[in-house]
Amino acid sequence: MSTPQERGEFGTQGARPGGGSRERVLARVRAALADVPAREAPEDVAVPRAYTPAHGQGATVDLLVDRLVDYRAHVHRVAPEELAERIGLALAHRRAHRVAAPADAPEEWFARTATTVVRDGGGLDVAELDGMDGVVTGCAVAVAETGTIVLDAGAAQGRRALTLIPDYHLCVVRADQIVDGVPQALPRLDPARPLTWISGPSATSDIELNRVEGVHGPRTLEVVIVE
Amino acid sequence: MRIALFITCVNDTLYPRTGQAVVRLLRRLGHEVVFPESQTCCGQMHYNTGYRREAQRLAVRFVETFADADAVLAPSGSCAAMVRDNYPRLGEPGSRLDRAVAELAPRVYDLSELLVDVLGVTDVGAYFPHTVTYHPTCHGLRLLKLGDRPYRLLREVRGIDLRELPGAAECCGFGGTFAVKNPDVSAAMGSDKARNVAATGAEVLCAVDNSCLMHIGGTLERGRTGVKAVHLAEILASTEQEPARI
Amino acid sequence: MSSVSPRSPHSAVPAEAVPAHRSATFVGMPPFPDAARAATRDSQLRHNLRKATHTIRDKRDTVVSELDDWSELRAAGKAIKDRTLRHLDHYLERLEEAVTAAGGTVHWAADAAEANAIVTGLVRATGERDVVKVKSMATQEIELNEALAEAGITAYETDLAELIVQLSEDLPSHILVPAIHRNRAEIREIFRDRMAAWGAPAPDDLSDDPRALAEAARVHLRERFLRTRVAVSGANFAVAETGTLVVLESEGNGRMCLTLPRTLISVVGIEKIVPTWSDLEVFLQLLPRSSTGERMNPYTSTWTGVTPGDGPQEFHLVLLDNGRTDVLADTVGRQALRCIRCSACLNICPVYERAGGHAYGSVYPGPIGAILTPQLRGTASPADAALPYASSLCGACYEVCPVAIDIPEVLVHLREEVTARPGHLGEKAAMGAAGWVLEGERRLGAAQRAASAARGLVPRRLPGPGAAWTDTRDIPEIPEESFRSWWRREGRHGRAETEGPAPGQLRDDPAERAGRGEDGGR
Numbered sequence: 001m002s003t004p005q006e007r008g009e010f011g012t013q014g015a016r017p018g019g020g021s022r023e024r025v026l027a028r029v030r031a032a033l034a035d036v037p038a039r040e041a042p043e044d045v046a047v048p049r050a051y052t053p054a055h056g057q058g059a060t061v062d063l064l065v066d067r068l069v070d071y072r073a074h075v076h077r078v079a080p081e082e083l084a085e086r087i088g089l090a091l092a093h094r095r096a097h098r099v100a101a102p103a104d105a106p107e108e109w110f111a112r113t114a115t116t117v118v119r120d121g122g123g124l125d126v127a128e129l130d131g132m133d134g135v136v137t138g139c140a141v142a143v144a145e146t147g148t149i150v151l152d153a154g155a156a157q158g159r160r161a162l163t164l165i166p167d168y169h170l171c172v173v174r175a176d177q178i179v180d181g182v183p184q185a186l187p188r189l190d191p192a193r194p195l196t197w198i199s200g201p202s203a204t205s206d207i208e209l210n211r212v213e214g215v216h217g218p219r220t221l222e223v224v225i226v227e
Numbered sequence: 228m229r230i231a232l233f234i235t236c237v238n239d240t241l242y243p244r245t246g247q248a249v250v251r252l253l254r255r256l257g258h259e260v261v262f263p264e265s266q267t268c269c270g271q272m273h274y275n276t277g278y279r280r281e282a283q284r285l286a287v288r289f290v291e292t293f294a295d296a297d298a299v300l301a302p303s304g305s306c307a308a309m310v311r312d313n314y315p316r317l318g319e320p321g322s323r324l325d326r327a328v329a330e331l332a333p334r335v336y337d338l339s340e341l342l343v344d345v346l347g348v349t350d351v352g353a354y355f356p357h358t359v360t361y362h363p364t365c366h367g368l369r370l371l372k373l374g375d376r377p378y379r380l381l382r383e384v385r386g387i388d389l390r391e392l393p394g395a396a397e398c399c400g401f402g403g404t405f406a407v408k409n410p411d412v413s414a415a416m417g418s419d420k421a422r423n424v425a426a427t428g429a430e431v432l433c434a435v436d437n438s439c440l441m442h443i444g445g446t447l448e449r450g451r452t453g454v455k456a457v458h459l460a461e462i463l464a465s466t467e468q469e470p471a472r473i
Numbered sequence: 474m475s476s477v478s479p480r481s482p483h484s485a486v487p488a489e490a491v492p493a494h495r496s497a498t499f500v501g502m503p504p505f506p507d508a509a510r511a512a513t514r515d516s517q518l519r520h521n522l523r524k525a526t527h528t529i530r531d532k533r534d535t536v537v538s539e540l541d542d543w544s545e546l547r548a549a550g551k552a553i554k555d556r557t558l559r560h561l562d563h564y565l566e567r568l569e570e571a572v573t574a575a576g577g578t579v580h581w582a583a584d585a586a587e588a589n590a591i592v593t594g595l596v597r598a599t600g601e602r603d604v605v606k607v608k609s610m611a612t613q614e615i616e617l618n619e620a621l622a623e624a625g626i627t628a629y630e631t632d633l634a635e636l637i638v639q640l641s642e643d644l645p646s647h648i649l650v651p652a653i654h655r656n657r658a659e660i661r662e663i664f665r666d667r668m669a670a671w672g673a674p675a676p677d678d679l680s681d682d683p684r685a686l687a688e689a690a691r692v693h694l695r696e697r698f699l700r701t702r703v704a705v706s707g708a709n710f711a712v713a714e715t716g717t718l719v720v721l722e723s724e725g726n727g728r729m730c731l732t733l734p735r736t737l738i739s740v741v742g743i744e745k746i747v748p749t750w751s752d753l754e755v756f757l758q759l760l761p762r763s764s765t766g767e768r769m770n771p772y773t774s775t776w777t778g779v780t781p782g783d784g785p786q787e788f789h790l791v792l793l794d795n796g797r798t799d800v801l802a803d804t805v806g807r808q809a810l811r812c813i814r815c816s817a818c819l820n821i822c823p824v825y826e827r828a829g830g831h832a833y834g835s836v837y838p839g840p841i842g843a844i845l846t847p848q849l850r851g852t853a854s855p856a857d858a859a860l861p862y863a864s865s866l867c868g869a870c871y872e873v874c875p876v877a878i879d880i881p882e883v884l885v886h887l888r889e890e891v892t893a894r895p896g897h898l899g900e901k902a903a904m905g906a907a908g909w910v911l912e913g914e915r916r917l918g919a920a921q922r923a924a925s926a927a928r929g930l931v932p933r934r935l936p937g938p939g940a941a942w943t944d945t946r947d948i949p950e951i952p953e954e955s956f957r958s959w960w961r962r963e964g965r966h967g968r969a970e971t972e973g974p975a976p977g978q979l980r981d982d983p984a985e986r987a988g989r990g991e992d993g994g995r
Contacts, residue, residue, distance in 0.1 A: 021583040022569075025743065025794045028583075029562045032802035036559045042748065045556035051545040051755070067768065122782050126699045126733060146761075146769035159783040160732045160774075164725065165699075183754040191715040191750045192575070194780050197757075197773035202725035205765055206634035206650050207657050207683040209525040209532075215633065215687050216694065217725025217772060234956050236911060240921050241949050243956035247964065254969045262960050268911040273904060275866055277888025281908035288912065316882070365867035398823045402865025409863065410941035411510040415519075415827040416865070417946065445946030 054180035060144045061225060064178055067147025071200025072213050073221040083172065086224050087136065088112035090170055094220075096133035100124065100166060102158030105136065109172065120162055129161060134168030135218075140195075141188050142173045145181045147200065149173060149223065152193045160194055169218040171198075175227045228346065229259045231296035233289075233335070235303040236268035242437045248464035248471070249302050249338065255464075256351060266292045269301070271309040276404045279317070283324065286310075286317050290327040298345055299335045302460050304367035304435040307337040312370045337367065337435055338460055339376035349379045355465045356386030357473065359457075360429035362420070362443065364436045365398050377435060377459055384462060390427040394419075401442035414446075421446040424454055431473060432456045498616070499644060502834040504859035509828035521656045522826050529820045532766025533873070539768075540758070549755045551877040554811035557713075557746050558801060564713040564746045565792065571716025575778020577788040582740075584795050589620035591791050592705065592738055596626050599736050601703045607720060607730045608632035609707025610648060610814055611740045611793055613836040614849075617705065628705065629671070629697055631726035633690050640667035646830025646838060649764055649816040654829055657681040664689050672697060694726065704730035704785070708741045709813065710756060711790075714749045717777045718790070721760060721770045731774045737785035742793050744801075744810040756813060759875035763815035796849035805886040809844050811876040818870035818880060824863060833860065840870035844883040852891050861887035914957070921955035928953070 057063055061077070068075045078086045087109050091099060096115045103121035110117045118124070118132065138156030139149045149171055151157045156172070163169050179185050189195060202217030213219065230253055234246045250260050270285030289310065293299045301307040311332045318324030342348050361381060367373045381389055400406065400416025420443050424432050432447065432454055434440050444456025455473045465471035502508060512518055537543055557564055569579045582588035596604055604621065606612065606628050618628040618639075630639040637652035638645050641663045645651030652660070664675040664686065673693045679685060706727070710719040718739055720727050731737060747756065761770045779788050800810055819825045819839030830838035834856050835846040843860045852858045861884050864870075870880045892901065910916045928951035934943045942948060954962075 021587060021794075022581040024583050025581045025792065025798070026562050026565065028794060028798035029565065029743070029801065032798045033559065033561065034802075035804055040559070042556055042560040042563055045552065045559055047552040047556060048545070048548050051542040051549055051758075055540060055542070057539070071771075130699060143769070148769045153780070153783055160728070161783075164728050164732055182757050183751075186751055186754050191712065191717040191775065192777050194777075194784055195773075195775040196728065197769070197775075199767070199769040199771050201771065202723065203771045204633045204683075204687055204724045205529075206632070206637070206652060206724075207660060207686055208521070209528040209650065209653070210683055211767075212683045212687050214684070215691055215724035215726070216631075216698065216729055236917070239917075239956045240924065241952065243952050243954065243959050246956035247959060250964055250967065254967055257969050259969050260967075262957075262965065264957070264960075265914050267914055267917050270911075273908060275885060275888070276900070276904065277861075277885065277890075277892035278901075278904045278908070279889050281904060284908065284912055313885075365865070365869070369868040369872055396869070398865050398867030398869065400823065400865055402867070405862065405865040407941050408859075409506050409509060409824070409828075410944065411506070411513045412824050412827045412863075413865070414945035415513045416823050441949050442946065445942075445948060448947040449945060 053183045055145060057145060060178050060180055061175060061227065063180075064142055064144040064147060064173075065225070067144065068200065068223055071147055071221075073147075073200050073223050075223045075225065077225045077227060080226055083224065083226055084108055084110070084112040087170065087172075088114070090222055090224070091115040091134070091136075094134060094168055096168065098132055099134040099136055100129060100132045100162055101136045102156055102162065105138065105156045109136065120158055122159055124162075126161070126165060129165040132166040134170060135163055135166040136170045136172070137163055138172045138174075139177060141185045142178045143180075143182055143185045144178055148185075149198045150185060150189060151196045151198065152189055154193065160196055163196065164217060167218055168220045168222070170222045170224065173223055173225050175225065178225075229261060229297055230341070231293055231299045232260055232262050233266055233269070233293065233299050233301045233306070234262065235301055235306045237437055237441075238303060241441070242458065245302055245437055245458040245460050248458070248460040249300065251469070252351060252460060252464040253300075255466075256346065256348065258346070263292045269306045269309045271306060271313075272403050274309065274313055274317070283317050286314050286328070287324055289314075290324065290331050293331060293335075294327065296334065298341060299331070300338060300341050301335060302338045302435070302458065303437060304337050304364050304371055304373070305438060307335055308366040308370035310335045337371055337373060338463075339373050339380055339435060340371065342380060342463075343376045350383035351380065351463050353384040353463045353465050354386050354467045355384050355462045355471060357431050358388040358390055358429040359431045359433050359462065360390040360392045360424060360427040361395070362392055362399065362424070362432060362434045362439065363395055364434050364439050367435050368396060373435070380459070380463060381433065387462075390429045392427055393423045399439050399443045401439050403438070406442060413442075417442055417446040418450075421450055421452065425450070425452045429454060431462075433459055433462055435459050498619075499834045499836070502831070502856060504856045505828070505832050505834070505863040506859060508832035508834065509863075512829040512832050513827050517656070518654055518829055519827065521654055522829055525650070525653045526820045526826050529766055533763060533817060533820065536762045536766055536768055540762070546755055546758055547875055547877055550759050550813075550875055551811060553747060553752050553755060554876055557748055558744065558807060558810055561743065561746070561801065564748060565743060567713040568711055568716060568746055569792075571714065572778060572790050573716075575716050577716065577778040577790055580789060580791045582791055582793050582795070585615035588615050588740060588791055588793050588795065589617055592617060592740065593620060593624045593626065595736070595738050595789055596621065596703055597624065599703050601626075601701075603627050603629065603701050604703045604705050605629050605631050605697060605701045605730050605734065606635070607704065607706040607722065607727045608635050608651075609705070609740060610836060611707045611742050612705060613645060615740070615793065615795060617740065629694075629701070631694055631698070631730060632722075633687065633724060633726075636690055636694070637663055640664070640671060644831055645836055647816060647819055648814050648837065648839070648841070654831070657683055657686065660686055668693050698726075698729040698733060702734050703736045703738070704734040706730055706737065706739045708739050708745055709760065710747050710753065711741055711745050712748075712750055712753065713746050715777055717750065717775050719753065719773065719775045721773045723765065723771045725772055728772055728774055731776065732784050734785055736787040736789070738789045738791065740791045740793055742795075743797050760813055760815055763817040763873070763875040800845070800848040803848065806844065806848050806883050808878050809841070809848060809883060811878055812841050812845065813876060815875055817873040817875065821869045821873045823867065823869070824865060828863070833863065840864060840880045841878070844880055844887060847887050852887065852894065858891045858894070861891060918955070918957055921957065924951050925953055925955065927951075
């Protein structure tokens, strides 16, 4: 017996929108909203935005460090000239033999490391990524108040799989990429790009509501802030 | 000041001593108490159980009974909350009931509000030489937003030893017909509340609502804890000359 | 009792009567009061729930009190959702347009059967037999896993709590943490006994340390993530303006499912829309703090259609009605569609804490379930009609709700719907009789006198429905006379002890009164 889907009853084949139950659902929505005056535009429903753009919970970089440490990320603050050495030390401490990095990550990041850096321009397959000891990237934005690093697959970040499969993620954050709160982060980000907001290493609270770090995503997050 | 007492059906029938305490207290403070006899019930049980029409009829009776009052005292947090919070949902917008409620509801007070906000008094000259813990009740806490008013009144009582109640903000599990429709959950909540009360070591559990006190007090009695449930009015009415019986 | 036996009432179903990968169902569960009775007597369950809900309550309190503009964020969240709902047709069309423009395909499902057929058809079209799933309430609601199983497709749950539920053929009992009713020892037993049947087995020396349990889940699912080519997800938000979908999660299983497969199918309720990208600034603050009690959850993924060379190259969005338009049509009940599934109302609810999630007989338990389920399914069945009464109306849920859903208001509204149906004759008669007595002060006085006269006759334990009270509580003594009778006899003759001063004169210092704001003054 064919399913309704196979019979094409729902018009779900291909990219053609508007088939099947589209009109039915929209008609039901409109009928349900009979109480809304026809003249009312969406913007006529007032949205009070009295909330504050940032909560002033501390100096931006200090706050980011505090929040990241709270999530049990490893955090370092360095001057630009110390960055390569810090990355080298971190990878050595990690005993990483091979790490992945986006094709466009600056060459100077890796000037002081003995670890093999495998550049990914999209060519590494899942198994190869799984064989890496870690990944080193930059970021698009960091949010101090929530301890969040946002990757947008832009400069020095690579595609999403790159920062997902390796068990260790070292992220370089420039001070000028740090904003105070979520409301300052969104305008800096392009929703058309795939975004990953990272707040500490992967974690779960599913067992007795106690937070445990380290499940499917990288179990160790190391952040180097360049000031 | 002339204060119209809305005794509430539960107090009227089961806890007349609370009403008597209110009368004694307000007269002691120099105020006149009137009791409009056409009053019966605010309709809370009907409303909360889904019997809106019955509640509407009782709301009409309430607003007719108290229309002329300067201030209405309901010595029951949940009944005061019923009038202030739910009556405005009962009448069609613009209807007579709706207008009457809008006019009257702001003048309906719980005891602690009447004393602190309207009569401007926290020291009512009471004497109550007992250890007491206070349960804020859900309606008092979340609908009337009584805040620290009852505590301010209790702190001024001479001889009192106030104990903090752990988990104070949590519901006791009475909930009107909830206690009958979901007896097991209600009893489980009640016994946890009673355990917290007993853990304070207080002799007396105080609240602004006799329904909650009936539920927790009944659980305390069944558990033979010796803790007595006493309405705030009775503590505030208590003096050296006329001490409350507990 | 073996600690891994499912707590669902269907645990007695013989293995041969169900498909290889069984899953329990809420269908046929007893009404709330009966289901809750069993839960209140399960001391292990009571302990697990108490510990978990109190832990999360405290965490939420801490991070919410950090934000001095919480009530403003809450007001904005409520208003944004109201704007969306009042113009949902407009926003649905914008969303469809934007998703399509970004390379996604939009499907519309009027009900569960249609949504399941769409998803089944899409998976079949890929030729795959396995799908990985990100935790999704919508797909649980439509019982997608069961529908896929019938089509020979296995859905693997990848969220840790969902995995626990799936492995133990149990039912979810919480929106955020579906296995909240299980403690670490029970979870260890489930992993040891069941993992091998689904994939990589648990290590022989598995301990009940949450770290070890999380590691076991990582190992169990790792290969599955790396090789499965189709994923099914839900979404926390769908941005109409940009066509962006948003998933908040913690473990990284979401990232795995949203990134590695070739095909991604997202089943999303039509109420999940927010109008604009910048509206997320409100919800990305409200949701994590209300939900897991964190300033931000570990991972949030957003995607818009497909991105060449990054992530799934085929994306399908299935917009699900399945009763939501019925909720939308109810001007009081509509506010339930503001829900962002944070679970704060479950965690604070004293009834949920004692009854547990299964008692609600739905994937949506707790206070939000008590208003959502009867609206999605109607109140015709005894189980659905009991849900609006599964609350003491204490109001704690409303207080913590980040989008200000007045749950008690909707509960009472639904109770009116229940009492308007045929039946409930005993209660209706009692309410009618009480109403008749209370509608006349003389009738009330007569009833009180009758009660006082019979006061010596009231037994300590009442028969019939009254036993529900006297089983655990003493009943108050009926007084000799009512207040009303005392007032007539004695009370009205009293006088004020001193001439009452005008109210203004009695008040405290005005400056002190002005400072009363902090105690919640009206």
